[in-house]
Amino acid sequence: MSEILPIETLVRARANELGLAPVDLVRRAGYKNVAKGLRRLDKLYVGYFEGARGLIGTLPDALDVPEATIRQAIDDSRRQIAKTAEAAWRAAFKPHVVILTEKTVPHPLFIAAIIGVAELKRVDFDPDSSPVTYVDQALEGLQKKLKRWKGSRLPCFGRPTGIIVNYSPDQAVRFDLDGAPAEILDGAYRLGNASLSIRGRPFSSDELRAVLFEDASG
Numbered sequence: 001m002s003e004i005l006p007i008e009t010l011v012r013a014r015a016n017e018l019g020l021a022p023v024d025l026v027r028r029a030g031y032k033n034v035a036k037g038l039r040r041l042d043k044l045y046v047g048y049f050e051g052a053r054g055l056i057g058t059l060p061d062a063l064d065v066p067e068a069t070i071r072q073a074i075d076d077s078r079r080q081i082a083k084t085a086e087a088a089w090r091a092a093f094k095p096h097v098v099i100l101t102e103k104t105v106p107h108p109l110f111i112a113a114i115i116g117v118a119e120l121k122r123v124d125f126d127p128d129s130s131p132v133t134y135v136d137q138a139l140e141g142l143q144k145k146l147k148r149w150k151g152s153r154l155p156c157f158g159r160p161t162g163i164i165v166n167y168s169p170d171q172a173v174r175f176d177l178d179g180a181p182a183e184i185l186d187g188a189y190r191l192g193n194a195s196l197s198i199r200g201r202p203f204s205s206d207e208l209r210a211v212l213f214e215d216a217s218g
Contacts, residue, residue: 003084005077008045010070014063028062029055047081049074090169095131097123097138098164098189099145099154100174106156117191120145120154123163131167135179138163142177164189 015025026037037055044052056074060067099121106112112120123141125134142160146152153159166172166188174183 002046003080005045005047005080007047007070007073007077010065010073011041011044011059011063014065018063025062026055029058030062031055047077049078093166093169093188095125095134095165095167097125097134097141098166098191099123099142099157099160100162100164101154101157101160103156103158108156112156115155120157121191134165134167135163135175138165138175139177139179 011025015022020028022038022041023034026034026041029037031037031040040052040055043049044055049056056070059065059070063070101121106117106120123138123145125137129137142163145154146160149155160177162174162176162182164172164174164185168188170187172185172188173181174185174189176182
């Protein structure tokens with residue numbers, strides 16, 4: 001069961017006070033196309049605020065509450081989402097390596113989104129292997145990626161410049177390409193994500209590959 005965000009709690013409680021069903025609410029929010037309004041409401045409830053910007057702008061009048069009240073509920077929701085994501089990331093953490101490259105922002109972005117940033121820049125260790133082998137595994141994994149892509153560069157990111165071994169969520173070390181330690185970091189180095197949006201809906205790398213492979217096989 002997914003968590004309920006503060007913005008949903010606020011909207012539902014205020015709508016109940018006013019005796020508004022969801023259909024009535026989106027109409028008061030200015031949606032002549034009720035189905036579209038309900039979809040925007042669903043996006044709001046799950047924290048997809050970018051896809052619900054229009055609704056957010058009309059909610060204060062629709063619910064007869066100050067704009068600051070809506071903004072506060074959204075800010076509280078963002079914090080809750082971030083806290084939940086952080087807890088999930090820590091719970092799922094496994095030691096791994098991030099490859100540093102000459103480009104920090106991938107180009108072209110859509111290619112990186114299709115391949116997956118982790119597929120390009122992350123190396124996972126053999127299960128139950130000792131931390132003393134991590135650097136050797138990392139450098140070997142880097143060479144395998146370069147061999148896979150048949151060159152000295154990683155697609156979208158360019159030449160490797162170093163590696164970071166993430167030993168734990170709160171411990172990481174940067175090494176050069178010869179395996180010499182260069183810097184101790186306060187926490188794990190986190191990979192960013194590249195995604196594409198189609199008609200306002202973001203697609204992950206896995207979803208994009210599934211769509212492309214399905215289209216190719218069909």
